[in-house]
Amino acid sequence: MGLRFSSPPPESPSTSALAELPESCVAQIMTYMDPPQICQLATLNRAFRAASSADFVWESKLPPNYPALLRRIFADFPSHLGKRGIYARLCRLNSFDHGTKKVWLDRSLGKLCMCVSAKGLSITGIDDRRYWNHIPTEESRFGSVAYLQQIWWFEVDGELEFPFPAGKYSLFFRLHLGRASKRFGRRVCNTEHVHGWDIKPVRFQLWTSDGQYVASQCFLDGPGKWIYYHAGDFVVENGNASTKVKFSMTQIDCTHTKGGLCLDSVLVYPSEFRKVKAFLSYS
Template identity: 55%
Template sequence: MGASLSALGTNGTNIGPGLGDIPESCVACVFLYLTPPEICNLARLNRAFRGAASADSVWEAKLPPNYQHLLDLMPPERILQEVWLDRVTGKVCMSISAKATAITGIDDRRYWNWIPTKESRFQTVAYLQQIWWFEVDGDVKFPFPADVYTVCFRLHLGKFSRRLGRRVCNYEHTHGWDIKPVKFELSTSDGQEASGEHCLDETECVDAYGNHKRGCWVNYKVGEFVVSGIEPTTEVRFSMKQIDCTHSKGGLCVDSVFIIPSNLKER
């Protein structure tokens, strides 16, 4: 009945089959080649498309091959680490809180403080007031699916807060980051290594729009590593340090470490 009505024009003439006449199984086969956002948009067209978009076979194809193993590893609450799938590609992404890393002097309030903020997915960031030996180390062991991954530290120069509904930054303690660069390093359990250096504070603009590194969150790339999928899990160790004790440095917020597929970072 529905198929017959969909084939009639406004004046009762036969105009042939429409989208509503396509079998759900055929629509589901097409959905296998689309991204999750595209599938959700098409699901609003009619009942057949909505039914195809609800098929488990469609969404299982968008998940990582080891998704069941990933679910088994996830406890109900992840306070210091979060894992999610990219909404377009379904690839695995990870974020690790600063609280899950080893920070030199973190227990001494003369050097570091924990600041609550909604600007972090973990609701807390580490704020450095002043120190001579700056070092942050961390590691994670996880069954990353086969891919190329990028490791980044998320940092912010200056102490930020909200006053009268507006975001303000204080650079009272910000110093020492323009003298020498910070060294970033990573290594993996299968012997891969990468390193780089970044100057965290620069007087020159960092892009054509006149934005400076102060007062905004910046992702500093540590390096890349490749997961072949041969080993069940991959251990990644990462660090950043500036241990030249000839000068102090301070006024830096450390939020988290991101591990994401490299092609997502480029996008």
């Protein structure tokens, strides 16, 4: 997910005038552009390429609390990287907490996103293979998902403590009814164990360390496809301090069993992404 700069093409008469612009002027203009636009301009000529490397250009794209992010994500971050290098490194899928979490910056907007694997969550009954199994899959960033065959008491809890940049965030559970696999190179979905999710809704809850709370509920449907279920939003005021977020997903009506569910991960995205990323607009 890093940023790449290709070699500039040979200059033509139509672009030679651009080369006469002062490098400092070009760099100032770039501070008003999105990172992909900066990378495109960097291919025009040597002056634009040099301007695109200016630290103050990329510092304007980094989250204000990026030093706190580096300390939290990396055990030993290289000190020789300039601001462009720091931005490119943060745009990768960076794993931490023993590989159970990944964090990255959206390349276009520079906004922080986070993903917590099923192995990073507390799942009731996860150690009993009569109920749950971790199955490998290419459809997860983490290479595996938790698959529920059948259970009476369904409860998933999680907790995050992280220096989120100031802003509003939305939390989602990425779920899939049925077990997907490959057969003769084609994706197929086994829905044999899917049951119980249309009887009572699943309840989502979210709490933060500064007293925010939200709860919602909905039925799970749409077998055969991954769906992002919106659990709630929270607001971060101070990006230099860690925010603790607790969340849960439950269906604890023991009058019936439920099963056939794949739990991939919990995702935290800036709330503004719900307007520009269609896959987040399901619920």
